[in-house]
Amino acid sequence: MNMKKAISAFLSTALLVGTATAAPIVNKMGKNAFNTQISAGIEQVLGKYTQSAMLNPSVAYYETYAAKTFLPINDVSTVSKSDDSNSVVLTDYISLNAQSANGSALGLRMALAPQESRLEAARTMAESGLIKTGDILISTRPQFANSLQYLALQLLNTHISTAVVVTEGGRKVVYNIDMPMDSDMLGGVAVGFGKSVMDSVHFTEENENLMLQVLRPRLTSAQRANMQVWLEKALKAAQAKTMYPGSISFNTDYNSPTFRDNGDLSFVQDTARLILGQKMKDHDHMQMFCSEFAWVMLSLRDCNPDGSNLKSCVSEFFRPMQMLGTAFSGGKGSDQSLYGMTDGIPMLIGQTGASPQLAMSLIDFALPGVEKEAKGLSNGHKGVAAAMAPLIKQMNGYFKLTLSQNAQQIDGARAQLNPASPRNYSPTGFGVHAAMPNEINGQTVTQKKLDYVVTIKYVPKAKLKDLQSK
Numbered sequence: 337m338n339m340k341k342a343i344s345a346f347l348s349t350a351l352l353v354g355t356a357t358a359a360p361i362v363n364k365m366g367k368n369a370f371n372t373q374i375s376a377g378i379e380q381v382l383g384k385y386t387q388s389a390m391l392n393p394s395v396a397y398y399e400t401y402a403a404k405t406f407l408p409i410n411d412v413s414t415v416s417k418s419d420d421s422n423s424v425v426l427t428d429y430i431s432l433n434a435q436s437a438n439g440s441a442l443g444l445r446m447a448l449a450p451q452e453s454r455l456e457a458a459r460t461m462a463e464s465g466l467i468k469t470g471d472i473l474i475s476t477r478p479q480f481a482n483s484l485q486y487l488a489l490q491l492l493n494t495h496i497s498t499a500v501v502v503t504e505g506g507r508k509v510v511y512n513i514d515m516p517m518d519s520d521m522l523g524g525v526a527v528g529f530g531k532s533v534m535d536s537v538h539f540t541e542e543n544e545n546l547m548l549q550v551l552r553p554r555l556t557s558a559q560r561a562n563m564q565v566w567l568e569k570a571l572k573a574a575q576a577k578t579m580y581p582g583s584i585s586f587n588t589d590y591n592s593p594t595f596r597d598n599g600d601l602s603f604v605q606d607t608a609r610l611i612l613g614q615k616m617k618d619h620d621h622m623q624m625f626c627s628e629f630a631w632v633m634l635s636l637r638d639c640n641p642d643g644s645n646l647k648s649c650v651s652e653f654f655r656p657m658q659m660l661g662t663a664f665s666g667g668k669g670s671d672q673s674l675y676g677m678t679d680g681i682p683m684l685i686g687q688t689g690a691s692p693q694l695a696m697s698l699i700d701f702a703l704p705g706v707e708k709e710a711k712g713l714s715n716g717h718k719g720v721a722a723a724m725a726p727l728i729k730q731m732n733g734y735f736k737l738t739l740s741q742n743a744q745q746i747d748g749a750r751a752q753l754n755p756a757s758p759r760n761y762s763p764t765g766f767g768v769h770a771a772m773p774n775e776i777n778g779q780t781v782t783q784k785k786l787d788y789v790v791t792i793k794y795v796p797k798a799k800l801k802d803l804q805s806k
Contacts (some may be wrong), residue, residue, distance in 0.1 A: 388468065404687070442688060445789070450796070484707055500566060549770075566641050567633060570639065588625070588719070654765075663679065724757070
């Protein structure tokens with residue numbers, strides 16, 4: 337090859353590398369979405385986890401969202417089909433149909449991604465706009481359905497990550513940042529420690545029993561810009577191991593948050609100082625669990641990332657939640673305790689417009705009074721489940737009581753049950769926020785701070801081929 341041809345070949349290759357684009361998102365959602373499961377092959381892709389004549393056999397209804405609450409994604413770029421085996425497929429998934437004219441189906445907007453190319457999928461979801469900086473990624477475990485009743489009350493949610501979209505080499509990519517900041521969470525295979533593209537051990541070891549619910553915080557453009565800087569700095573601190581575990585270690589007691597109901601948010605301020613490479617002022621050492629770290633980061637949304645006004649800018653992202661809220665006993669849309677962390681099951685059932693008889697059957701399906709083993713559940717969750725066992729036994733009866741519309745009895749029961757657990761910001765609390773209806777009795781639900789975007793499920797490329805190309 338002569339010099340001119342060699343230079344030409346080099347430039348051509350460089351141009352191709354420089355203009356490389358991510359695989360597309362293939363949109364297979366129905367025009368009348370949420371009325372039907374449009375892909376006949378979806379069950380074979382997902383596998384079967386629950387068995388019930390009235391429920392879709394792959395995903396329990398309490399692991400889904402009401403279709404009326406799905407965040408519109410008109411700004412996401414998609415194509416109708418693709419021969420690229422790395423493409424991500426969007427499709428509708430229905431778990432339970434609407435039960436009245438004004439009711440909503442319960443289901444998921446599925447993003448089926450090839451598990452063999454997670455880095456490329458992370459680029460696709462970032463460049464298309466499907467995932468944005470600050471989005472919350474809830475790890476949910478479909479195969480835990482009909483196991484521990486504690487897990488049903490948690491809506492099968494077990495962990496929270498936060499998404500950070502960055503531009504590297506001219507291309508956008510989404511990384512996850514987590515607490516604990518260890519190799520299980522941040523030890524990405526494709527890029528390296530601190531740059532997990534949902535490819536660390538947590539996301540891959542039990543892939544068959546994992547879906548990621550993507551929730552979007554309701555942020556202004558200025559708040560999102562602040563979050564971009566804070567999260568990028570936090571990611572660098574995690575990579576450099578300057579925060580964890582020396583100054584912040586992992587809290588395995590998920591029922592013991594750092595938050596105390598006294599207005600003290602100094603732990604948020606000290607976290608910000610650590611991210612900025614400064615010393616803490618109010619704590620010698622802190623412990624946090626996964627969703628606590630996500631809540632702390634979002635509580636910095638109004639703060640200049642130079643750290644100049646930490647004492648005045650920090651504010652609760654959402655009010656840490658009680659177990660049970662006022663929604664079923666006449667609560668108003670403006671009530672910041674309208675829904676509690678444990679209200680997910682009756683809240684979802686109510687949005688379908690189900691009759692009281694069906695609602696009771698759905699409650700029994702979720703809380704049958706029988707416990708089965710949940711293999712792979714963390715010791716932290718097992719500990720909370722054991723500690724909360726006496727309370728959990730009462731939830732079936734309480735949920736059925738909410739159907740009575742007897743406000744006095746519901747309030748009395750709630751007053752007895754709520755003190756069993758402190759206000760908290762568990763993974764389920766984030767999920768409940770996104771699952772809240774936008775309105776109640778014609779009033780805007782102002783408590784709601786997140787919206788449901790999509791559910792990511794990594795599957796083998798071989799199972800995606802027909803969905804991608806036809």
